[in-house]
Amino acid sequence: MKTVILINGLVIISLIISFSKDKMKTKKSIMIALKTLGKIAPSILSVILLIGIMYGLFSDKIALFFGQENGVIGFVTIALFGSVIHMPSLLAFPLAGSFLAEGASVSSVAAFITTLTMIGIVTLPLEIKTMGKKFAIYRNLISFIIALIIAALMGVIL
Amino acid sequence: MKNQMMKKNQKNSKKGFLFLGLVIVGFVLTSILVPGKSPLILQTSYDYFKQMAMVFPAILILMGLFTVWVSKEFVMTHLGESSGIKGIAVAFFLGAIPTGPIFVAFPMAQALRKKGASYTNLVIFLSAWACIKIPQELVEMQFMGVKFMLARLLMTMVFITIMGMIINKLMGNNEKR
Numbered sequence: 001m002k003t004v005i006l007i008n009g010l011v012i013i014s015l016i017i018s019f020s021k022d023k024m025k026t027k028k029s030i031m032i033a034l035k036t037l038g039k040i041a042p043s044i045l046s047v048i049l050l051i052g053i054m055y056g057l058f059s060d061k062i063a064l065f066f067g068q069e070n071g072v073i074g075f076v077t078i079a080l081f082g083s084v085i086h087m088p089s090l091l092a093f094p095l096a097g098s099f100l101a102e103g104a105s106v107s108s109v110a111a112f113i114t115t116l117t118m119i120g121i122v123t124l125p126l127e128i129k130t131m132g133k134k135f136a137i138y139r140n141l142i143s144f145i146i147a148l149i150i151a152a153l154m155g156v157i158l
Numbered sequence: 159m160k161n162q163m164m165k166k167n168q169k170n171s172k173k174g175f176l177f178l179g180l181v182i183v184g185f186v187l188t189s190i191l192v193p194g195k196s197p198l199i200l201q202t203s204y205d206y207f208k209q210m211a212m213v214f215p216a217i218l219i220l221m222g223l224f225t226v227w228v229s230k231e232f233v234m235t236h237l238g239e240s241s242g243i244k245g246i247a248v249a250f251f252l253g254a255i256p257t258g259p260i261f262v263a264f265p266m267a268q269a270l271r272k273k274g275a276s277y278t279n280l281v282i283f284l285s286a287w288a289c290i291k292i293p294q295e296l297v298e299m300q301f302m303g304v305k306f307m308l309a310r311l312l313m314t315m316v317f318i319t320i321m322g323m324i325i326n327k328l329m330g331n332n333e334k335r
Contacts, residue, residue: 003213003256003257003258004212004213007213007216007217007257007258008212008213008216010216010220011216011217011219011220011223014219014220014223015219015223018223018226018227025226025227026223026226028222028226029219029222029223029224029225029226029227030219030222031222032221032222032225032226033215033218033219033221033222034218036218036221036222036265037215037218039174040174040264040265041174042174042175042177042178043174043177043178044210044214044261045178046174046177046178046180046181047261048203048206048207048210049178049181049182049185049199049203050181050184051202051203051206052185052198052199052200052201052202052203052204052206053181053184053185053188053199055198055199055202056188056195056196056198056199056202057188057192057195057199059198089291089294089297089298090297093294093297093298093300093301093302094301096301096302097301097302100302106306109302110306110310113298113302113310114289114310114314117288117289117294118285118288118289118314119288120260120288123260123261123264125177126261126264127264127284129174129264130264130265130267130268131264131267131268131271131280131284134328134329135277135280135325135329138325138328138329139281139284139285139321139325142321142324142325143285143321146317146318146320146321149317150310150313150314150317153313154306154309154310154313157309158305158306158309
């Protein structure tokens with residue numbers, strides 16, 4: 001909540017300063033903001049609904065994945081699952097902590113958290129729209145590989 | 159030329175609406191097939207919407223102001239191809255400030271790219287935004303332990319930087335701005 005107030009306050013102050021310096025430029029920047037909003041609004045709404053669907057369908061199945069964890073396939077499955085689902089980290093960490101306490105391996109828990117935060121299959125349409133297809137696909141694909149490496153190393157270190 | 163661009167824009171927004179339509183159809187199908195889940199789906203979506211609505215207008219205006227006031231040269235020196243380690247540090251810092259969900263970051267990154275930020279720094283900015291947030295690290299420490307958090311944070315930072323450099327190479331010359 002504090003960050004919300006902070007950001008909005010900052011923007012309002014910036015707007016006032018901008019307006020006092022140059023009315024035309026300020027008007028132009030608001031036009032840019034509105035145009036961008038118009039362009040990406042449908043993608044954002046789709047992404048939000050998609051997050052809801054994924055979370056609604058899969059949130060109670062997470063424990064299942066960790067329960068049947070075995071070998072490389074289980075590890076990759078958990079990583080894939082983390083890439084697809086999207087949930088606030090405030091919820092994810094307590095959950096992951098409980099899996100760790102119940103005996104899940106460090107690397108599988110790390111794989112889950114890392115893919116969960118780093119990769120957004122559901123936000124991909126929006127990323128493509130703003131950054132281009134090539135960039136978005138490279139970033140998510142390489143992130144997935146990185147997440148697997150980090151998770152495997154976590155298992156070795158800890 | 160301008161006409162062509164307008165056509166492309168129109169096509170793009172059509173695609174956006176098409177995708178939205180598909181997701182809505184997906185939601186309706188899910189609610190029919192798995193009826194018990196729709197309240198949770200709607201609740202989650204609503205929570206995300208609320209979270210986004212509180213910061214998104216502000217971020218968009220900030221982006222507009224940024225586009226109008228900040229010069230290309232400024233972004234180029236601090237986040238451009240030759241910004242080096244300093245650019246990487248700036249990108250990490252900008253990404254790690256707690257500012258809201260990842261979808262807010264994409265239009266920001268788009269504006270930075272137009273002003274000449276390098277792909278290395280854009281990757282770092284977006285990835286840091288996605289997975290290195292100061293409050294998030296604290297929650298991680300609390301539930302996973304200090305060692306787990308620090309080890310993961312350190313490796314994430316190293317690998318994100320490497321990824322940024324790889325993507326910069328991959329995007330290469332055919333995308334010269």
